[in-house]
Amino acid sequence: MDKTRLKNLSISELESFITSVIGEQKFRARQIFKWIYQKRLSDFSEMTNMPKTLRAVLAEHASIDKLEPRRILESSENDAVKFGFELIDSSHIAESVLLIDGDRRTVCVSSQLGCGLGCAFCETAKLGFIRNLTLEEIIGQVIGINDYLHNRGDRLVTNIVFMGMGEALSNFDNFLSSLSIIMHEDAFNIGARRITVSTAGVIPSIEKLMRENLTIGLAISLNAWNDELRNQYMPVNKKYPIKDLVAIAKKYHDQTGRRVTFEYVLINGITDSGEAANALEKLLGGFPCKINLIPINPVNTGKIGGTFKSPSDRQVEKFAENLHDRGLSATIRKSRGQDIMGACGQLALYEAS
Ligand code: SF4
Structure with missing residues (x-):
């Protein structure tokens, strides 16, 4: 049996x-x-x-078995730890990252093995879609990381972001069930304000999320300032263009009162120009949102990823100042864990180089 x-x-x-x-x-x-x-x-x-x-x-x-971590890689700066968890009946692993920042212990969880959305700068995309993670496999990552934190006498996980491998909203039922456990007072008891889901912009899934009347944070991977560019980097844009995405973000804000975050990857000479800043002002000016500027991470393989270059620190600061001057709220996201391939867009079953 x-x-x-x-x-x-x-x-x-x-x-x-x-x-x-x-x-x-x-x-x-x-x-x-x-x-x-x-x-x-x-x-x-x-x-x-x-x-x-x-x-x-x-x-x-x-x-009530646990997912065993097959490997744990700690960053040299002690601010990020990457985990590879064994899955049920699978030779694959699910990658998760623990980010340590002051009192905050944030876990970036994976929700799918691979991903079918094909974003050009993403290591996970190169795997294609393998399968959805089960509820147990999503929650198991948080349990495993709490074990790790407990064993080193640290505080347990305080925040959860669904920004690991895969598009969480495309694994909707398991994502939603995992939230019910993450938020339950007899389980992890983490409130909606400390949970964020990231999406490449599948609008029907965002609408579905809105029907649940939750107030979790929403982060949209924008990454480009016009449809032509975004179509190239994020094929999902051909179906759900930028204008519609910004419109649904505004509705999300109206419904939940939460400021939506737009993730914006900075690629030297491509997404960091004055023209880009102009376009972002037109798109997002007057909308109380946050823009997370993410200088693109070096990726160690792949012909698409390998051709992108990150702007210099000075260029990144200049771009942020340009956005501030236009009244936009932009933050440069410090990329933790680069040396363990645990930063944004780097989760793809690779060992640290
Ligand atoms: S960035 Fe996110 S949505 Fe895009 S391919 Fe990678 S995992 Fe999928």
């Missing part, structure tokens, strides 16, 4: 498993939630607030 994998269940699904399959009372589900997400147990026998007979029945019918 196949055992039920409890980390693939939402709290309501776990409650019905406990009542209908195990024949126990519903409140046991919350106890189990606490054990597997807060105490991070992987053995029912250690659940000491439950009768021994119940623990034995659970062990017979259910499993």
